[in-house]
Every structure is written in C-alpha cells, then in structure tokens.
Amino acid sequence: MTMDLLAGHRIVKRFGCLDVLRGVDVTIRRGEALGVVGPNGAGKTTLFGVLAGTLPASEGQVFMEGRDITAWPAASRCRHGIARTHQVPRPFLGMSVLENTLVAAQHGASLRGAAADRQAHQALDRVGLGPMAGRPAATLGLLDRKRLELARTLATGPTVLLLDEIGGGLTEGELAQLVTLIRALRDDGLTIVWIEHVLHALLRVIDRLVCMDAGAVLAEGAPADVMADPRVMRAYLGGAPT
Numbered sequence: 001m002t003m004d005l006l007a008g009h010r011i012v013k014r015f016g017c018l019d020v021l022r023g024v025d026v027t028i029r030r031g032e033a034l035g036v037v038g039p040n041g042a043g044k045t046t047l048f049g050v051l052a053g054t055l056p057a058s059e060g061q062v063f064m065e066g067r068d069i070t071a072w073p074a075a076s077r078c079r080h081g082i083a084r085t086h087q088v089p090r091p092f093l094g095m096s097v098l099e100n101t102l103v104a105a106q107h108g109a110s111l112r113g114a115a116a117d118r119q120a121h122q123a124l125d126r127v128g129l130g131p132m133a134g135r136p137a138a139t140l141g142l143l144d145r146k147r148l149e150l151a152r153t154l155a156t157g158p159t160v161l162l163l164d165e166i167g168g169g170l171t172e173g174e175l176a177q178l179v180t181l182i183r184a185l186r187d188d189g190l191t192i193v194w195i196e197h198v199l200h201a202l203l204r205v206i207d208r209l210v211c212m213d214a215g216a217v218l219a220e221g222a223p224a225d226v227m228a229d230p231r232v233m234r235a236y237l238g239g240a241p242t
Ligand SMILES: Nc1ncnc2c1ncn2[C@@H]1O[C@H](COP(=O)(O)OP(=O)(O)OP(=O)(O)O)[C@@H](O)[C@H]1O
Pocket: 015, 018, 020, 038, 039, 040, 041, 042, 043, 044, 045, 046, 047
C-alpha cells in the first residue's frame, strides 16, 4: 500500500454495537515523531491496540513497510519492531528492574542468555536506570517507572515506539526529563508515536500531529496548524472561537 513505516487503512473497531474506530486512516513515516491527541474516548488507545495487534480490527488493514500485517498476532508485530507502553506502567513489582527488562528482551526480542542480558542492560543504560538495575521495581517512583516502561520497550529491539500518555502524573521537572529522553530516542533513529494530553510536552517533541474525535481523524498535519484548527479547538479544547 505505502512505503510508510506503519499504516492503518480504513480501520474500524467495534465493541458490540459501539463503533469506537470508524474508518481511521493513519500513516507513520520512518523516523518521525507523530503526536496523537483528542478528547477522552476518541479511540486513541484503541488505535494503538489495533496497530500493536493486541486488539483485532473489525475492518481495515494494518501495514508495516508496505506489508499487510493485519493477521499478525501482537508477539509477531513486537518481534518485527512495534513496541508500546501503557497508560499505567505495569512492571512486575516483585521483580528487579533488570529482571523486568530481561523479560522484555526474552519475550519481545526472542533473545536468550548473554544476548538478552546485554540488550536489557543497554536498554536500562539508555533510559538512565543502569544504576538501579538491582532494585525491586516496586520501589521506583513514577518517573522511574515510566523510564522502566521505556526500557522494556527498548529491550524488544523496536523500530517504532507507541507511547500511550507516558507524561501523565509527572511534575514539570520530571516531564522535562522525560521529554529530553524521548527526543534522544528519536535522535537515535526510533520512530515515535505519542498519545498525550500534556500538550506542551508533546509539542516539544513531535513533527506532525493527528487529532482524533469520536473514532475518526479530525485533523492532521503540522502541529501548529492542527492546534489552530477550529474543529480541533471545539473537540479537544472544549469550545473556542470559530
Ligand atoms: N474493551 C472495550 N469494550 C468496550 N468498550 C471499550 C473497550 N475499550 C475501549 N472501549 C470504549 O471505546 C472508547 C474509546 O476508548 P479509548 O480508550 O480508545 O479512548 P482514548 O481516546 O484513548 O481515551 P483516553 O484519552 O481517555 O485514554 C471509549 O468509549 C471506551 O469506553
């Protein structure tokens, strides 16, 4: 279909009689940082589920580098470079920071032994958690849990990171650190797709912005243009001059 890195084509997702995604077209270009905004319930997280393969699309197709991966399970998509974080970080609390990351290297990248160990350590170093590798995950504060969530995605050897509201709940100082880290990951060559309600953080990272509303793409393009779109203001910012 396209030579974009990842694309959803006419994606429909129904839960019972509820159409949560209503024919969404989305393209993600290699190396870009794409932001996704929209009001609560717009279908953003559901779209991530369909792209990552944790939710089957009711209709439509998902492509990676032009290849139809619609029927691929999430594990196969992960092994081919699609990694995601979740709104609420879910580390295995009884395991150490390193063990949590090793699980991702083993299951997400099918690595074993020293290779898994190396990849897990590299991922932890990349997010600044190297010195905390031996600590129980349960002892981490919120920013470090988010760093661990990122490390777990990095340990799978991704080409594209789907970040779901990773900025939520952080202080301004913590957000600044997170933004610096995500920008660095993008500078490493990773493609980033970031759903975020904390707009000022998002706008410091992204090249392009998509706004969703009620299961459809309302606007997309340069971030400033999308944010100035009266339809976006109405839907997302709760009403504004037209
Ligand atoms: N498994 C499910 N079964 C039924 N309805 C669901 C399911 N998952 C999501 N929904 C509904 O789909 C709609 C879209 O949810 P989704 O989480 O994708 O929205 P969102 O844009 O990510 O919202 P938020 O910004 O609040 O995270 C909501 O109305 C939600 O209640």
